[in-house]
Amino acid sequence: MTIDKKLKLNVKSNYLIMKKFFVIILTLFTILLVRVKVLAQEEATPEGDPIREAVQEKIEEAQNKPVAYLGTVTDIVENTVQIKSIEGEIKQVSVNDDTKFVKVNSSTTTVNYSDIAIGDFLVNMGYRNPDDVLVVGRTLVTSQPEKPKRESVFGKVTEKLNTEITIEIKNNSEFLTISPERNIVVTKKDENETIRSRFADIEEESIIFAVGVRSEDSFSARSIHIVETPLPSENPDESSE
Amino acid sequence: MRKEVIIAIVGGVAFGVILAFGIWRANSALKEDATPEIVESEAISSPSPTPDELDIALAKPADYDVLTSSPSVITGVTQPDSWIIVSTDVEDYYLRSDGTGKFEQEVEFIGGVNQLIITAYNQDGKSVSDNLLIVYSTEF
Numbered sequence: 001m002t003i004d005k006k007l008k009l010n011v012k013s014n015y016l017i018m019k020k021f022f023v024i025i026l027t028l029f030t031i032l033l034v035r036v037k038v039l040a041q042e043e044a045t046p047e048g049d050p051i052r053e054a055v056q057e058k059i060e061e062a063q064n065k066p067v068a069y070l071g072t073v074t075d076i077v078e079n080t081v082q083i084k085s086i087e088g089e090i091k092q093v094s095v096n097d098d099t100k101f102v103k104v105n106s107s108t109t110t111v112n113y114s115d116i117a118i119g120d121f122l123v124n125m126g127y128r129n130p131d132d133v134l135v136v137g138r139t140l141v142t143s144q145p146e147k148p149k150r151e152s153v154f155g156k157v158t159e160k161l162n163t164e165i166t167i168e169i170k171n172n173s174e175f176l177t178i179s180p181e182r183n184i185v186v187t188k189k190d191e192n193e194t195i196r197s198r199f200a201d202i203e204e205e206s207i208i209f210a211v212g213v214r215s216e217d218s219f220s221a222r223s224i225h226i227v228e229t230p231l232p233s234e235n236p237d238e239s240s241e
Numbered sequence: 242m243r244k245e246v247i248i249a250i251v252g253g254v255a256f257g258v259i260l261a262f263g264i265w266r267a268n269s270a271l272k273e274d275a276t277p278e279i280v281e282s283e284a285i286s287s288p289s290p291t292p293d294e295l296d297i298a299l300a301k302p303a304d305y306d307v308l309t310s311s312p313s314v315i316t317g318v319t320q321p322d323s324w325i326i327v328s329t330d331v332e333d334y335y336l337r338s339d340g341t342g343k344f345e346q347e348v349e350f351i352g353g354v355n356q357l358i359i360t361a362y363n364q365d366g367k368s369v370s371d372n373l374l375i376v377y378s379t380e381f
Contacts, residue, residue: 021246025253066307068376104353123354125307125381138381145354152326152360170366187335209326211333225335
């Protein structure tokens with residue numbers, strides 16, 4: 001074998017070694033890249049899933065929960081009714097052949113979609129679609145509900161008469177005269193149970209809650225709850241002395 | 242060993258180190274981004290007023306919900322051991338929140354629109370109210 005041939009053989013074998021080496025390196029990189037991608041996906045799943053699931057759950061819950069759109073009709077176009085809500089917001093409701101319309105006043109009567117007119121107050125019940133349009137199943141044509149006037153007060157009874165009591169309101173020291181409505185409900189706590197009581201049983205120094213309607217300087221109560229009654233004096237003789 | 246082989250090994254190792262560093266940085270950045278999202282979602286899902294502030298957070302039902310059965314339970318959270326008054330159009334319910342501030346009350350509804358006022362009172366007599374409009378219909 002000549003030197004020239006030996007050199008050629010040597011170069012060829014080196015070339016083959018290098019080729020093998022690069023193939024091995026490339027294979028290793030490919031394996032590494034695939035592994036990294038899989039790891040990244042595996043790591044991303046447990047962090048993303050609960051949030052995604054919770055959001056998905058909320059969306060499904062919102063879409064599957066019946067809600068009401070209340071408001072006055074401002075426009076009617078084919079199967080879509082535009083209403084102005086109590087808060088002044090413009091909303092749209094979509095009716096179909098299955099939608100039932102009921103007029104509620106002193107009596108309840110079934111009406112048709114064609115009977116709905118601009119200015120009517122509607123209570124639309126249905127399911128919100130993704131565009132926030134309510135797909136209505138049932139509509140009540142009624143009058144706009146008034147904002148409730150009732151309120152609650154909390155205080156100590158300072159004076160008691162047959163038909164009214166006066167309380168000192170906690171937190172602002174204002175005195176308020178409370179008179180009972182005809183069907184007033186008076187309750188109190190007896191151990192862990194709420195039991196019925198009577199207006200006549202309310203004592204001075206009692207702590208009470210009352211719910212009713214306030215006029216200028218009096219309060220007409222429809223319910224009173226006695227929270228605390230004054231402790232009976234232990235020795236009446238001493239107090240009388 | 243030939244010079245080319247040594248260069249290839251050094252180059253491969255350097256490339257591997259750069260790649261590993263890149264992956265480590267990307268993972269760290271992803272974790273940092275994910276953390277505030279989780280905290281935020283937790284904050285949204287549990288609206289619990291702190292004991293110092295008097296507030297009401299109603300859990301269910303929500304405003305403008307349509308209910309098809311009555312009685313139905315109203316649940317919410319406020320300051321611990323507060324007095325709660327749930328006032329419907331026809332009846333008033335007096336109850337107390339528990340040690341964690343949670344409260345629940347079974348409430349009777351009338352057909353149609355129900356306007357509820359839920360008021361919480363703390364021991365000092367301070368109060369806060371929330372209004373709730375519910376539509377009750379058995380026909381829906």
